[in-house]
Amino acid sequence: MESLIRKNIQQLIAYKVDAPQFEIIVNANESPYDFPMQLKRKFCDDICNTDLNRYPEACFPELIEAITDYTGVPGEGIICGSGSDELIAMINQAFVDPGDVVVSHSPSFSMYDIWATIANARHMMVPDLPGHLPDVEGMIAAACQNQAKLLYICNPNNPTGYIFSRTDIIKILDTVPSLVILDEAYIEFFGESGVDLLEKYPRLLVLRTLSKAFGLAGIRCGYALGNKEIIDILYKVKGPYNLNVLTQKLAVIALKNRDAILRNLEILKAERQKAMRVLETFPGLTLYPSGANFIYFETERAEAIYQALLKRNILIKRFIETDATPGSIRFSMGKPQENQKILDIIKEVVYNEA
Ligand SMILES: *Cc1c(COP(=O)(O)O)cnc(C)c1O
Numbered sequence: 548m549e550s551l552i553r554k555n556i557q558q559l560i561a562y563k564v565d566a567p568q569f570e571i572i573v574n575a576n577e578s579p580y581d582f583p584m585q586l587k588r589k590f591c592d593d594i595c596n597t598d599l600n601r602y603p604e605a606c607f608p609e610l611i612e613a614i615t616d617y618t619g620v621p622g623e624g625i626i627c628g629s630g631s632d633e634l635i636a637m638i639n640q641a642f643v644d645p646g647d648v649v650v651s652h653s654p655s656f657s658m659y660d661i662w663a664t665i666a667n668a669r670h671m672m673v674p675d676l677p678g679h680l681p682d683v684e685g686m687i688a689a690a691c692q693n694q695a696k697l698l699y700i701c702n703p704n705n706p707t708g709y710i711f712s713r714t715d716i717i718k719i720l721d722t723v724p725s726l727v728i729l730d731e732a733y734i735e736f737f738g739e740s741g742v743d744l745l746e747k748y749p750r751l752l753v754l755r756t757l758s759k760a761f762g763l764a765g766i767r768c769g770y771a772l773g774n775k776e777i778i779d780i781l782y783k784v785k786g787p788y789n790l791n792v793l794t795q796k797l798a799v800i801a802l803k804n805r806d807a808i809l810r811n812l813e814i815l816k817a818e819r820q821k822a823m824r825v826l827e828t829f830p831g832l833t834l835y836p837s838g839a840n841f842i843y844f845e846t847e848r849a850e851a852i853y854q855a856l857l858k859r860n861i862l863i864k865r866f867i868e869t870d871a872t873p874g875s876i877r878f879s880m881g882k883p884q885e886n887q888k889i890l891d892i893i894k895e896v897v898y899n900e901a
Contacts, residue, residue: 555665555667559664567862569861570861571861571888571889572861572862572881573862573863573864573880573886576733576759576839576879577758577764578759578760578761578811578815579815579880579881579882580762581762582762582763582797582801582808586801586807589800590796590797590800593796594793594796601792602788603788603792604792604795605787605788606782607627607790608622609795610790610802611625613802613803614627614772614802617802617805619742620745620772624745624774624775625778626770626771626778626782627770627771627789627790628768628769628770628785628789629767629769629789629790629794630768631730631756631769631770631771632658633767634769634781635659635662635728635754636662637781638662638697638726638752638781639662639663639668639697641783641784642697642726642780643663643666643696645668647668647695647696648668648669648671648689648690648693649666649695649696649699650671650673650689650690650695650699650725651671651672651673651686651698651699652672652673652674652681652682652686652699653674653675654675654866654872655672655701656730659701660672668696668697669693671689671693671695673685673686673689675707679707679843680709681711683711683715683718683719686698686719687719690723691722694725695723695724696725696726697725697726697728698725698726698728699728700716700729700730701732702729702734702737703737703837705732706843706875706877707835708842708843709835709838710836710838713741716741717744720744725750726752727748727750727751727752728752728753728754729751729752729753729754731755732756733759734755735759735760735761735809735812736759736760736812736815736816736838736840737838742772745773749776749777751773751774752772752773752777754769754771756768756769757798759840760812760840761801762808762811763797763798763801766793766797766798768798814883815840815880816840818883819837819840819842819880822842822878822880826842826844826893829893829897829898830897830898831897832845833873840879841878841879841880842877842878842880843876843877844876844878845874846873846874847868847873847874848874848897849865849866849867849868849873849875849876850865850867850868850874851896852896852897853865853876855893855895855896856889856892856893861885861888861889863876863877863878863879864876
């Protein structure tokens, strides 16, 4: 079988993980708040009146209309995917030939690398400058010197939480020859979108998702905003019925009722601020400012913190120490009581040298 597989797929490790079963889950930047029961009921009613024996809408017109209402982008500039993961795959399929260069900053979202690897691209992950500042000049140089096809800007960034300034985003757009993908998975937590730049920059594509602020990671719905020309190219590689009818219905309900759902943003942002202030008082942590719903910090005690939380049935994300990088923790904001419990356990670990 080995000889039949494409070479770049041989080394890949399949993403086969069980959904975590823990009392508290703060490892994946999901919302701790489930979709409101009243809206779940509305969804059930909608489904009872839907013919499930028919294929879904291939181009999701109702959903596109709801996204236009939310973002202000006209329908011809919108395409949806089964999570923004699928959109990243589609972008690679449409734009990247084997050997082409893709540029991103590092550390960032792992799916950029996975899809670049599958496309057999040369992925240049430009490491952050000391203190986790994105190396904007380095990214521009990498893209210009190698005629990069794609350049990713993850804003706010996962996992470090940092923000690219608008000046830096514009500088990148003004100089690189690439399709610039502005991944705004966490933008609702930060508030300052780059969507208005689409008017001036035809090579910009903005990625969004319902998985984070909307609390709908379970339904797999992401969307891309861009100029008609790019969106039309992505439609060429889109699977015929990539969004099932259940996802389409629920996503429309979510967007139409966004005021009620996005009220949780204020709680989560306040929690982030509160947790940040507590963590700042702990010894041995290097904290980074965050524009998202999580906090990233480096510490020699990352593994100890991870294990202490596991023992208490709590799952957090830790990045294992390497030669080049210290161990670190990414703590997604949970509900207030959950965060308090986690902070108490981290406190125990950092004050206990044993
Ligand atoms: C979570 C996340 C996404 C969203 O992925 P989905 O496939 O839409 O769930 C996209 N980009 C980044 C940086 C993320 O952290």
